[in-house]
Amino acid sequence: MSDPGGSLDIQLTPSSGGLVCTIASTRPVAAASAFVGRSPHETAARLPLLFSICARAQAGACAGAFEQASGWVASPIIRGRREAAIAAETIREHLWRILLDWPAILGEPPCRDDMAAVLALSNRILARLDPDGDLFGVGANSAADHPLGLDVLLTDLTDLLTHRVLGVSPEHFLNLIGDPSGFERWCRKTETVAARLLRSLLESGEASLGQAPISALPRLSDEDLIARMSAPDWAEFVAHPTWQGQPRETSPFTRVHPLPLIEAYGPGLLVRLSAQLTVVATGLRLLSRCCAGSASAQPTLASGNGVGLGRVFAARGLLAHLVRVEDGRVRDYRILAPTEWNFHPRGVVARALEALPPGPEEQVRRQAELLITAIDPCVAFKLTCKSAT
Structure with missing residues (x-):
């Protein structure tokens, strides 16, 4: 099975007000729909093969979602x-x-x-x-x-x-x-x-x-996250997620939040x-x-009503899986990955890159690559940038 990770196209363009960042993604955020119709056990076995990056985090979120849906703790x-x-x-x-x-x-x-x-x-x-x-x-x-x-x-x-x-x-x-x-x-x-x-x-x-x-993504309740990932516009949400109308960050930085270093x-x-x-x-x-x-952590309460949310903090941020099971088969499977939060078109990467000072193209490219490396996508990216005039 090929990895459906997709890629990111990041462009930096100089303007009179500074740099403008554009981020386009080819990540197939609805790829988990391939599991519709399969059993939970078959899905849990196959999913880490399909999503090979952070496979154990993916497997953990998958198992957690199915176990909550079935009432298992x-x-x-x-x-x-x-x-x-x-x-x-x-x-x-x-x-x-x-x-x-x-x-x-x-x-x-x-x-x-x-x-x-x-x-x-x-x-x-x-x-x-x-x-x-x-x-x-x-x-x-x-x-x-x-x-x-x-x-x-x-x-x-x-x-x-x-x-x-x-x-x-x-x-x-x-x-x-x-x-x-x-x-x-x-x-x-x-x-x-x-x-x-x-x-x-x-x-x-x-x-x-x-x-x-x-702002960092706050700790969301299961109910809030299930509701948002189940809304009619769920596909747009998992592709370009926001919370309370604003892009949010979920990353190593927000996980450890080293306040003394931030102050310095x-x-x-x-x-x-x-x-x-x-x-x-x-x-x-x-x-x-x-x-x-x-x-x-304490176990997530098991609903046993066929709907389950599993989440883990993977290497690059919060990973959430939502499943709906009916008659022993998957009816819906949705994944919300940290890359979509952090590389949102108006998210932390875009804003950080736009905060770079104008300069020669080589300097802008080097500094931009440093920032992208620091926030760390889980997929390949192409960076295009030009120097300010």
Whole structure:
């Protein structure tokens, strides 16, 4: 099955008032309608193959939606194990950017060996968490109390993050996020790719670029989200979502919201890139806690009326699945992904890019690519930009 991810076409055009950003998407936001007529179990098995990016987050939202629709409440062990698997996937997704894409911004080759080590470790962790491949099955109810050998793997992952990514322990890095002066010392003295990229922003005066006045997506109730995704204009909503008439942001930045750094540098480029590192460090903490078999969140109330909403915080933001089941078959399946919030035509990416200062085309392109990387689409994008005249 081919991945239906689509792509984004982002254009920056100079005008008398500054840069104007246009974002067009070919993402097939109604692709989940392919599951209409299938059983919940068949859909849960096939969906991660169709949506291969963040497949476990997709599987988690899928299982949660079907379980709510059927009245099933997963056990704390299952919920904890699922959260751990999604946390491991989220760490891997961010490290893919940090180790392979961030070096190119510095004009350096990608850290392929380090990324190969991350992939090997994450695959082994996920295999321990889901040895039978049924963790995200609808109504899953079997799991050992504690996966054998997982503690050693988590220690190895912690060591890799400490020595190859952060230059300090993940816990120490999280302390630095609350201490802007300590964080700046870390940027200036640490020699990992991540620290050197952030240091380059401080030295070039680009740390605060791309500040955008877009509010974070608030915590929405199941009832509100189900109602909005069920409205007659649902297709337009999932393609270009707004809340209370305004574009919203759901991203690593809104997930960790590092207030001390925001106060020091503003909600711009440096803080957004730092948020990806922060999600990696907090993801390791979550992974360690969830591997003990306890879920961090309370279960969603199971309606059992054939309508279910499943949601998880995937690597790039909130992911929501809505299902309707009748007579044991899917009648509707709708997905609302974080890319549609963040890359809304008037959303955070568009506003951040329009906040860039005018300049030579090469400079505008480099800064725009930095911002897009910091907010991070889950699909390929094409950037077209021209210099101001």
